[in-house]
Amino acid sequence: MSKANDEYIPALSYRFLTPFYDFIQKYIVRDVRYKALLIAQANIQAGHHVLDLGCGTGTLAIMAKQTRPAAEVSGLDADPDMLKVANYKSAQMNAPVKFDVGFTNKLPYPDQSFDRVLSSIMIHHLKTPDKWQTAREVYRILKPGGQLHIIDFGKPVTWYGKLLGPLLHKFEEANDNIEGKLPEIFGAPGLKTEILGNFWTFFGDLAFLKGEKV
Numbered sequence: 001m002s003k004a005n006d007e008y009i010p011a012l013s014y015r016f017l018t019p020f021y022d023f024i025q026k027y028i029v030r031d032v033r034y035k036a037l038l039i040a041q042a043n044i045q046a047g048h049h050v051l052d053l054g055c056g057t058g059t060l061a062i063m064a065k066q067t068r069p070a071a072e073v074s075g076l077d078a079d080p081d082m083l084k085v086a087n088y089k090s091a092q093m094n095a096p097v098k099f100d101v102g103f104t105n106k107l108p109y110p111d112q113s114f115d116r117v118l119s120s121i122m123i124h125h126l127k128t129p130d131k132w133q134t135a136r137e138v139y140r141i142l143k144p145g146g147q148l149h150i151i152d153f154g155k156p157v158t159w160y161g162k163l164l165g166p167l168l169h170k171f172e173e174a175n176d177n178i179e180g181k182l183p184e185i186f187g188a189p190g191l192k193t194e195i196l197g198n199f200w201t202f203f204g205d206l207a208f209l210k211g212e213k214v
């Protein structure tokens, strides 16, 4: 089994593609649609402390802040170049979000400090040991009653997703996703997890996961 590590896979696998990230997300992956659904699922309230895990260029975190301006929203990502774009967008859109550089397997936040942890298409970037360690970290930083909401590759449900499944399976980091293991991994530290739905994309079937610290 591979080891947990402090390296990360850039958003589009290769750094030279980073400037095209938002364009691809918007026009090919239709990210705003599933991010809006994830935010609705999270039911963020005024005063909530919200973290976007692996926030990339900050689209989800900014949308969360725009949806619930009285929530305090943070975003964390390992890639400072992505966070530069996130900070620029947040200032342009007058949606203040605190962006932090960091790794999901060692979150720089105190125990029980967030009401909601959101994450969009990031978990499939993590090797298996990092997924398990990230699950422990998410559990640690969630308040009692706090919730985790993930949208990421899941067990294929459409014929198209099933066709792509074997291709995605070639990427070690995506295997747990395609095999439907995310509820088990994020449930292990103590969250009550369930899959609430799916979303078709050109790159494969995504699944909406909810976890609650009961």
Ligand SMILES: C[S@@+](CC[C@H](N)C(=O)[O-])C[C@H]1O[C@@H](n2cnc3c(N)ncnc32)[C@H](O)[C@@H]1O
Binding pocket: 007, 008, 009, 010, 011, 012, 025, 031, 053, 054, 055, 056, 057, 058, 059, 060, 076, 077, 078, 079, 082, 102, 103, 104, 105, 119, 120, 121, 122, 125, 126, 130
């Ligand atoms: C496909 S992008 C998704 C970005 C954003 N959540 C979105 O939906 O547009 C994956 C992001 O995860 C970040 N990432 C990968 N491994 C990470 C890790 N171990 N810790 C923190 N961020 C990580 C990458 O830098 C990248 O910005």
